[in-house]
Amino acid sequence: MAIYIDTIGKASIHKLIVVVECKSCGRQARFLSKDLAGVYGHSRDPRTLPFKCQQCDTYDCKIMMEFPDFDRVREKTIWRPMKVKGP
Template sequence: MTILIDTLGKAARHNMLVQAHCRKCGRQAKFLATDLVRFYSPGRRIETLPFKCRECDASDCRIVPIEFITDRTRETIVWRPTKVKQPG
């Protein structure tokens, strides 16, 4: 039986990564779904997460959940989301 991973909560429950891929420049970044649940609702659909490319400043990103395979991957860079309070 296969499960459709369509929400952030489901991805977090299965210890998955969320990959944001910029359609304009091709840059990609991976985040732990459990980290993203701290900032967004677990019921939020994954493809609606608001990502903005740091390189080209575009917000046209393809967001997909991917399996976090530790035994076959040599090295994976995982970014940690932070919320920064603006001065003023």
């Protein structure tokens, strides 16, 4: 069955992992979709989120979604998003 995910809310229902990859250096970061929905709202398109690469200092990132792989147990780092208030 193919599903079209156009909001973070739909991704969190299916418990997807949002993978962000920098187009310049290839660095990846993974986030739980339910954490992103709590910060940015359930109706936001995940492909429009403002991710910034720490290494390249650019916003040019590719955003993908994947199902968690329960068959193969491998170590993954899941980042937690948070909003930081400026001075």
